[in-house]
Amino acid sequence: MAEYCRCGRQAVQRTAWTQSNAGRRFVGCVGGRSGCNYFRWIDEPMCLQGRVVIYGLRERVRALEEEMAQNASLREEALEAPRQEHSYWFYVCAMVLFVLVIVLCNSNDEDN
Template sequence: MTSQEGGSSSASMNPEQKYCMCGKRARMNTSWTYNNPGRRFFTCARPKEATGCHFFEWVDDDFSGRAMAVITHLNHRRLYLEEKLKLVEENLSENDEKRKILQCQVEELTEGRIVMQAENQMLKKQMYFCVCVVVAMVALVLMLK
């Protein structure tokens, strides 16, 4: 990989002193391209700036074919698991929203049940009163005969 090639990398400062042609301390990055997965390299401290010197130097030797295959496989597995985690988190978020909606419905139904129980109690009292009135009227009619 040259300094002109694209690809993903992660950057960190190297404990050993390596300087680019600008005189600045070079940054150590890790390539995550298909051809150089996990391979470290030095680059200019200001590679994205127009004033950068485009310094580039590999830290690591080429990996063996087997090592590259393993690293590539693990990187694909990591990407797959990250995507799966994203889907699980989205599903969790959707389920949390559904749970909140259901919780509101439970609260509304509970309030409705309490109101209906109170109405039922009042209807029982009214029915008891009506039965008492009917019994009293029947008794009164029988007494007047």
């Protein structure tokens, strides 16, 4: 059954990730603190050891996600570098060819 907050909107279920309530679910106003500030815990408080373990695991997950994001951006940069290097050499070769064409055309004009 739907639960409504004091401002008349349907309350939403969320999970707290603070150190003192890690993993504990609650129902609150969809507007949060900027709404009517309606709040009700769903779960009973957890023992200290459970809170410490859950919070520690959450922090490890967060650190691993950040590391994965950094590795992904490094991989993208590593893949992009050869492309940039190839385009650089393409332009160098094109310029050399352009200069050769101009020199050859000028030498043909002087021969005539």
